[in-house]
Amino acid sequence: GVVARMQLSPYRVQLAGIQTSAISYRPLVREIVTIGRVHSVAPPATNESTGKAVVEAQVFERDMPFIAEGQTADVSCDAALAAPCAGKVGSIGPQLAAGSGALPVRIDLDSPPRGLRTGMTVTVRIQVPAADIEPFRSMPRTVPPIVPDSLREVFGCSEHPDVLKTKPGTWPLGKNELEHRPLAENQRVDWWCPMHPKVTSDAPGAECRECNGMKLLPRVVTFTPVGEVLAVPETAVIDTGTKKVVYVERAPGMFDGVEVTLGPRCGDSYPVIKGLEAGQRVATTGSFLIDAETRLNPSVAVGYFGAAEKSK
Numbered sequence: 001g002v003v004a005r006m007q008l009s010p011y012r013v014q015l016a017g018i019q020t021s022a023i024s025y026r027p028l029v030r031e032i033v034t035i036g037r038v039h040s041v042a043p044p045a046t047n048e049s050t051g052k053a054v055v056e057a058q059v060f061e062r063d064m065p066f067i068a069e070g071q072t073a074d075v076s077c078d079a080a081l082a083a084p085c086a087g088k089v090g091s092i093g094p095q096l097a098a099g100s101g102a103l104p105v106r107i108d109l110d111s112p113p114r115g116l117r118t119g120m121t122v123t124v125r126i127q128v129p130a131a132d133i134e135p136f137r138s139m140p141r142t143v144p145p146i147v148p149d150s151l152r153e154v155f156g157c158s159e160h161p162d163v164l165k166t167k168p169g170t171w172p173l174g175k176n177e178l179e180h181r182p183l184a185e186n187q188r189v190d191w192w193c194p195m196h197p198k199v200t201s202d203a204p205g206a207e208c209r210e211c212n213g214m215k216l217l218p219r220v221v222t223f224t225p226v227g228e229v230l231a232v233p234e235t236a237v238i239d240t241g242t243k244k245v246v247y248v249e250r251a252p253g254m255f256d257g258v259e260v261t262l263g264p265r266c267g268d269s270y271p272v273i274k275g276l277e278a279g280q281r282v283a284t285t286g287s288f289l290i291d292a293e294t295r296l297n298p299s300v301a302v303g304y305f306g307a308a309e310k311s312k
Contacts, residue, residue, distance in 0.1 A: 018283055018285065019283070019284050019285035020249050020281040020282060020283055020284060021233065021236075021281065021282065021284050022279055022280065022281050023230060023231060023232050023233075023272070023276060023278060023279070023280055023281075023282055024230070024231065024278055024279070025224065025225050025228040025229065025230055025231070025278055026228055026229065026231040026269070027129065027130075027131070027227050027228050027229075028129070028130040028131075028228075028229055028231050028266040028267070028269055028271050029127045029128065029129055029130065029266055029267070030066055030127070030128045030129075030130055030133065030264055030265075030266045031125060031126070031127050031128075031266075031267070032059065032063045032066060032067070032124075032125070032126040032127075032128065033123065033124070033125050034057050034058055034059055034060070034063075034123075034124050035057070035058065035121060035122070035123060035124070036055040036056055036057030036058070036075070036107060036121070036122050036123075036124045037055065037056055037119065037120070037121055037122070038053060038054075038055055038116060038117065038118050038119060038120045038121075038122060039054040039055060039056045039106075039118070040053065040054045040118055041053045041112055041116055041117060041118050051111065051112050052108070052109065052110060052112065053087075053108075053109040053112035053116055054090075054106060054107070054108060054109070055075055055087065055106070055107040055108075055109065055122055055124065056104055056105070056106060056107075057073075057104070057105045057106075057107055057124045058097065058100060058102035058103070058104060058105070059102060059103045059104075059105050060101070060102050060103075061101065061102075061103075064103055065133070066126075066128045066133060066264070067089065067092060067103070067105060067126070067128075068089065068092075069089050069090065069091060069092060070088060070089060071088065071089045071126055071128065072086060072087075072088060072126070072127075073086070073087045073088060073089055073107050073124050073125065073126045074086060074087075074124070074125045074126075074127075075087050075107060075109060075122050075123070075124055076122060076123045076125070077116065077120055077121070077122040077123070079115075079120060080113065080115035080116050080117065080120060081113055081115065081116070081122075084125070085109060085111070085112065085113060086109075087107045087108055087109040087110070088107070088108050089105060089106070089107060089108075089126070090106040090107065090108040091105075091106045092104075092105050092106075093105065107124060129227065130229045130263060130264075130266050130271045131224075131226075131227050131228060131229055133263065133264070133271075135263075135273060136224070136229050136263065136271060136273075139223075139224045140221060140222075140223045140224070141223060141224055141225070141226050142223065143185075143186050143188070143223040144188055150188065150189075151166055151183070151188075151189040151218075152182065152183050153180060153181060153182045153183060154166060154181050154183065154189060154218065154220060155167065155168050155169065155178035155179065155180055155181065156178060156179055156181050157171040157176050157178055157179070158176065158179055159171075159176060163178075164217070164218050164219060164220065165178055165218070166189070166204070166218055168180070181220075183220065184222070184277070184278065184279070186222060186223045186224070186225070186278075187220050187221065187222050187223070188220075188221050188223070189218055189219070189220060189221070190202055190218075190219060190221055191203070191204055191206055191216035191217060191218055191219070192216055192217060192219050193208035193210070193211060193214065193216055193217070194217065195208070195210070195211055195214075196208055196210045196211065199216065200216070201216050204216075204218070222277070229263070229271035229272070230271065230272040230276065230277075230278055231266075231269040231270070231271060231272065232246060232260070232262070232269060232270050232272050232276060232282060233268060233269055233282075233284050234265060234268050234269060234270060235268075235284045235285065236282045236283060236284045237260070237262065237270060243259050244259070244260050244261075244262055245257050245258065245259055245260070246258050246260050246275070246276060246282050246283075247282060247283040248276070248280050248281070248282055248283075249280075249281040249282065249283065255283060258275050258276065259275060260272060260273075260274065260275030260276055261273040261274040261275055
């Protein structure tokens, strides 16, 4: 993607007040809130046993990918419950309900309170950790130990972030000097084939047989802490309509517009799939002002996302 780089000076006065914060790994949670109806209530058969109840809830399209059998659900009812009671997702309907376009989901309550009655309307809350949602669930988690020959730095091109080398030098197709990039504690280097991503190696020099012996290329693999995802504040994200952009502070008063790939919104944050790294400082308050400058100022707009496409 094209990177929008702008020096705020001489616009610093107009853009005063922009705040930044460092992004980090956090245990984000996607909360699904919906309305349900008590389908049936079975009282306990004996004094020693517990009763059962079934709640039928409606889950709409935006939340369907996050529902799975066995998830814990909190059920509350102002008319009957002093506090929410816990249940589990028992089954998920095979098709959308006619008229509502929602997916019917059964919630099983093993110990329903005495005040709960068939036909009552209840509120159902299901909290899904972002780390349990794809593609975060499949991300590497366990960091390999550092051995004597482990690489702890790479060298990359500022204009072509996918170009990585294990030694200093210049970009093969240009004269740009490669930038030194030390690896974080949770990062390692392996070698892979961009055409066949499943072909990898822990050591340099390996080849991809499916590419007739093409040498594997180095890449940085980031290992995510268990139960956490890299989170960026919702206020830092600019949605252009065709892509999402976050402004990263590279130096005091200098921001790069970075295209990012994000997961579903979780509260006031987004989990990051691609484009950002932990520890980077991003514009949180006032990012829309930087975005407006890239649109309105001709010298800056040349590098704005989509500008190259518009000029064609």
